[in-house]
Amino acid sequence: AQKITQTQPGMFVQEKEAVTLDCTYDTSDPSYGLFWYKQPSSGEMIFLIYQGSYDQQNATEGRYSLNFQKARKSANLVISASQLGDSAMYFCAILLGGYSGAGSYQLTFGKGTKLSVIP
């Protein structure tokens, strides 16, 4: 079964500094997608960035980039120039590719990392 591991329960970063949130995954499926979501205290999950297993380039979305190291099975999220509004829970998730016939497109989430940005 696929598995997502986020080893950092909590992280602190100074405002305007960059921070890396770790994510490792375990799957033998060659086709998969990796997602990062942000969950502020309001509870809503906000999509940040996506990386496909066959993508040659690391994904970037504004201040967010994904350090994808396929051989190491890691997909770390890098947030540049941290802002106070970045304080939130961050979740990494994996989606296995391929249509199983049962229509089972399921995201498996890690336990999350709580990021606190210090003024």
Place this chain on the structure above:
Amino acid sequence: DGGITQSPKYLFRKEGQNVTLSCEQNLNHDAMYWYRQDPGQGLRLIYYSQIVNDFQKGDIAEGYSVSREKKESFPLTVTSAQKNPTAFYLCASSTWTLSGDEKLFFGSGTQLSVL
């Protein structure tokens, strides 16, 4: 504006009572999902539905039931058989295929507590 609406935001359940959480979307998405989130934990899939009148169990379906009579609506019932229902419940939707630029859109969640 398109989005997913969950109601109520807070819900309380008495012992032996069934309660229903509402989820409505106007994104014209085929697929809808229910997730449960416990403190310090990630999201776990309860049920999902790819099309109307069809749904599948996720990892933790015991003690829950769903229906999908309309494309826009996917209510979740927490039955009395669910012995530990206190959690934050998130509803999500997506297009039929979840890959590439497609992604889950989430509602703002319902916090369920037991009295």
